[in-house]
Amino acid sequence: MxxxxxxxxxATIHYTEIVGGKVIKLNLCEExxxxxxLVNTPFNISELLAGxxxxxxxxxxxxxxxxxxxxxxxxxxxxxxxxxxxxYSVFRTQLLxxxxxxxxxxxxxxFIEQSDxxxxxxxDKVRLEALKKRLxxxxxxxxxxxxxxxxxxxxxxxxxIETKDGN
Amino acid sequence: MEIETLHKxxxxxxxGSGNESDTVLSSRIRLARNLDxxxxxxxxxxxxxxxxxxxxxxxxxxxxxxxxxMFLRVDELSKINRMLLVERYLISLxxxxxxxxxxxxxxxxxxxxxxxxxEDHLRMQVLYPCLQLHEAFxxxxxxxxxxxxxxxxAVNKEFGFLTSCPTNVGTGLRASVMVHLPAxxxxxxxxxxxxxxxxxxxxxxxxxxxxxxxxxSIFQISNQVTLGKSEEEIIIDxxxxxxxxxxxxxxxxxxxxxxxxxxxxxxxxxxxxVFSNAKVVSSKETIDLxxxxxxxxDLGLLHSKNITNDRINASRIQTQPAHLQKFAGRExxxxxxxxxxxxxxKDIFSRxxxx
Numbered sequence: 001m002x003x004x005x006x007x008x009x010x011a012t013i014h015y016t017e018i019v020g021g022k023v024i025k026l027n028l029c030e031e032x033x034x035x036x037x038l039v040n041t042p043f044n045i046s047e048l049l050a051g052x053x054x055x056x057x058x059x060x061x062x063x064x065x066x067x068x069x070x071x072x073x074x075x076x077x078x079x080x081x082x083x084x085x086x087x088y089s090v091f092r093t094q095l096l097x098x099x100x101x102x103x104x105x106x107x108x109x110x111f112i113e114q115s116d117x118x119x120x121x122x123x124d125k126v127r128l129e130a131l132k133k134r135l136x137x138x139x140x141x142x143x144x145x146x147x148x149x150x151x152x153x154x155x156x157x158x159x160x161i162e163t164k165d166g167n
Numbered sequence: 168m169e170i171e172t173l174h175k176x177x178x179x180x181x182x183g184s185g186n187e188s189d190t191v192l193s194s195r196i197r198l199a200r201n202l203d204x205x206x207x208x209x210x211x212x213x214x215x216x217x218x219x220x221x222x223x224x225x226x227x228x229x230x231x232x233x234x235x236x237m238f239l240r241v242d243e244l245s246k247i248n249r250m251l252l253v254e255r256y257l258i259s260l261x262x263x264x265x266x267x268x269x270x271x272x273x274x275x276x277x278x279x280x281x282x283x284x285x286e287d288h289l290r291m292q293v294l295y296p297c298l299q300l301h302e303a304f305x306x307x308x309x310x311x312x313x314x315x316x317x318x319x320x321a322v323n324k325e326f327g328f329l330t331s332c333p334t335n336v337g338t339g340l341r342a343s344v345m346v347h348l349p350a351x352x353x354x355x356x357x358x359x360x361x362x363x364x365x366x367x368x369x370x371x372x373x374x375x376x377x378x379x380x381x382x383x384s385i386f387q388i389s390n391q392v393t394l395g396k397s398e399e400e401i402i403i404d405x406x407x408x409x410x411x412x413x414x415x416x417x418x419x420x421x422x423x424x425x426x427x428x429x430x431x432x433x434x435x436x437x438x439x440x441v442f443s444n445a446k447v448v449s450s451k452e453t454i455d456l457x458x459x460x461x462x463x464x465d466l467g468l469l470h471s472k473n474i475t476n477d478r479i480n481a482s483r484i485q486t487q488p489a490h491l492q493k494f495a496g497r498e499x500x501x502x503x504x505x506x507x508x509x510x511x512x513k514d515i516f517s518r519x520x521x522x
Contacts, residue, residue, distance in 0.1 A: 069206045081286075083210045085203050085321030085329040088336070092325075095333065099326070102334055105395030108327025110338040111308075130324070 003029035066090045096146070105149050107134065124161050128154065168237045168275055170248050174485065174493035178255060178277030178294065181480040185297030188476065189465035190413040192345040192385065194295045195256075196303040198311055199287040199330045199339035201321040207331035208284050216268040216284055223283045226317035227272045232310055235275040241282075242269050247498070250489035256294065258282055279310060286331050287339075289314070298409065300342055300402050308398075327394065337394030342405045346412060349384040349462045350419035353431075360415060361386070368392060369408055383454035383483075388412070424466060435463035439471070442516050447502075448509040453486050473516050482515050 003011045004027050011027035062074040071083030073091050082088065088095065099106035109127060131154050138147040180193055201207060202222060206215055227233060241249060241258065242265045249263040258271055262285045270283035282290040291310055295303040314320075321329040327337040335341070351357040364371045371388050388409055390401045423431055438456040441448065461479050463469030484490065486508045492499050495507055 068204055069210060071210065079209070080333075081209050081331045082207060082329075082333065084206045085201060085323075088323060088326050088329050099333060099336070099394060102392075103337065103394035103396075104392050107325060108337045108394055110327055110340070110397045112322055112324070112327060134325075 005032040177481045180294040187298040191298040194300045195343045196293045196307040197341040198291045199335045200289040203319040203321045220268040233272045239271045254487040343389030344409045352384045354419045383458040442512045447505045
């Protein structure tokens, strides 16, 4: 097995961490392990994020740059922090797998206060419509894993609406 | 309200009565928000940080939540004053580094506060006594609603509120509850319970000291996940877990009361003895003994009118290093602090009621 970080050397260190109930396994070569300083330093979230983020085989993915703040995806992988709000759109594809790992799903279903984006958290029907729209978008762009997740959320929400209406 | 007299009072979220006040100390809601398109704090230049500071402080000022409170430039405070704010749970240790253009707004009574230019442009906090997550959340929503009319927050439909670290994105919500679990610690069940909590996707850590090596049997339970769950779900999950845990704590209390009553009464009496008579008390000993005293009050084993949960809470806050030094009006060495602490504890617990 090759090292998850450099993909060059044999991974000899297998590191397991539980974050938010999800088990994260990192397979690293000794060099990369030392670089991460996982041995003696306290657990560092940025380090872990950097480890979780798939190192793009595609060089263009790493050099992708945010036009608003100038941060590259490689910078994010080093720091574990994004540069500005625009980064989330610029690095969307690279961030999705990471968000999926550290959160329940990569899609926000809470409230949004800003008037032009307002979704009332009590209004499940509005949320359902938003999810349906997202579903068809993800199917179109062939992001099937995403689509499956959204489909599950729709199912849950429908059940919730039905029981509410039933009451 | 001003920083120089802050140490003399304690936040109103520390007054003892309310739901589950025998096991739950406080409920906290924190919302992370950023300004749209403005570089996040770690990337921003000095002038950009100052710009953020001015925009956010102006919005906070006009929000009316802080009309009787205060606004502080954390970067211009003395080290002791910054540590004083940490000890009162108003700023994080990271914020106490006093980086350029870092700020804080605090409402009177310290229920609402907001850090400016910490990891995110705004970290809005609501602190309530006892188990009141829903109440704290309603107030934080009201606060955020007012703020969102004054500044444009970074938000998108897919990922919700955008934060500097992807671990906070979505709701930007951290709901945490501080619980006091002395019987689970005495009965040695705490390890298993903490493990179970972690497996269920919530975070639990000791409030004083690191990891599970907590002192004073005080633990903080909070959510990890902020995306893919609604605010309501997050709060309900944390609350459910808290109720589950305090159920175990109550059972453990019954158990130790039944099997180890003399031992517990002895511990309580000794703790009282130390606070009444000792001349040198370390902070670790204080936190540990306050925990025992609180258990004594909550189990009805301690009948002194001078010992109340309010006084215990006040002692926990006011005997910390920065607080002691504010009371003394000067810097104190380690040993001087331990002597001063013994004096303050004696004062607090011998004061007549109603004072």
